[in-house]
Amino acid sequence: MSADLVTIAGGAIVGLVLGIVGGGGSILAVPLLLYGVGMPSVHAAIGTSAVAVALNAAANLLMAAKRGLVKWRCGLVFAAAGMNGSLAGSHLALMMDGRKLLALFGGLMIMVGALMLAKKNAEGDPDVRLTFSSARHMVPWLVAVGMVVGVLAGFFGIGGGFLIVPGLMFASGMPIGFAVATSLVGVAAFGASTAFSYALAGAIDWRVMAFFLGGGLIGSVVGQGFAGRLILHKSAMQAVFAAFVIIVGGFIVHQAWATPV
Secondary structure, three states: OOHHHHHHHHHHHHHHHHHHHOOOHHHHHHHHHHHHHOOOOHHHHHHHHHHHHHHHHHHHHHHHHHOOOOOHHHHHHHHHHHHHHHHHHHHHHOOOOHHHHHHHHHHHHHHHHHHHHHOOOOOOOOOOOOOOOOHHHHHHHHHHHHHHHHHHHHHHOOOOHHHHHHHHHHHHOOOHHHHHHHHHHHHHHHHHHHHHHHHHOOOOOHHHHHHHHHHHHHHHHHHHHHHHHHOOOHHHHHHHHHHHHHHHHHHHHHHHHHOOO
């Protein structure tokens, strides 16, 4: 299989994951670009994936919005709080050794997945809204959690969806189905700010990004179809999402130390 076809297939997998669970796409994109496509460095893979994932997330966001699953006010406050943190985090990551960055990345995934498995309640309140009366107690949590997630998203060069989903559930009390859809606001925003930092550093392969994005758009359409069915099974969806994060995290930690990058 040619490198271009591998790139398209990898993008399709990322788009599928983004469509189904909102997060995890960029986490999978980095090892796919490194070990599948054969990109020369961790930083080049992170920068290239950040552009493709941000655009994929925007496409998924439009589809999720049409289905009425996006809590726009919560998502925008969360994303706005994290944008500056994302820029600062990406600047720090560009100065760090690639293998150490990947190992920390995988370890963070395992921790977040374990915390999600420990959280039994996936129901939440589907009618939660950010209004004038609810802002007093909701906005401080959205801003605080958004800033922390933004720093981590920028540092690890990811859209941050696998962090944004539990963050939104914790800060607002919304169910996982709505959190997955709303997280795409942050994924797109954090991915764009991270991509901006890497573009300035010249760490983006635009040709690879174009093929990756093309595959991702195909995967996104399929993923949104699955998401519409899975939203009826909230607890199972949360467990599968958490298991996915842990498995990919373990793979990345292993690869970070077993394979030269």
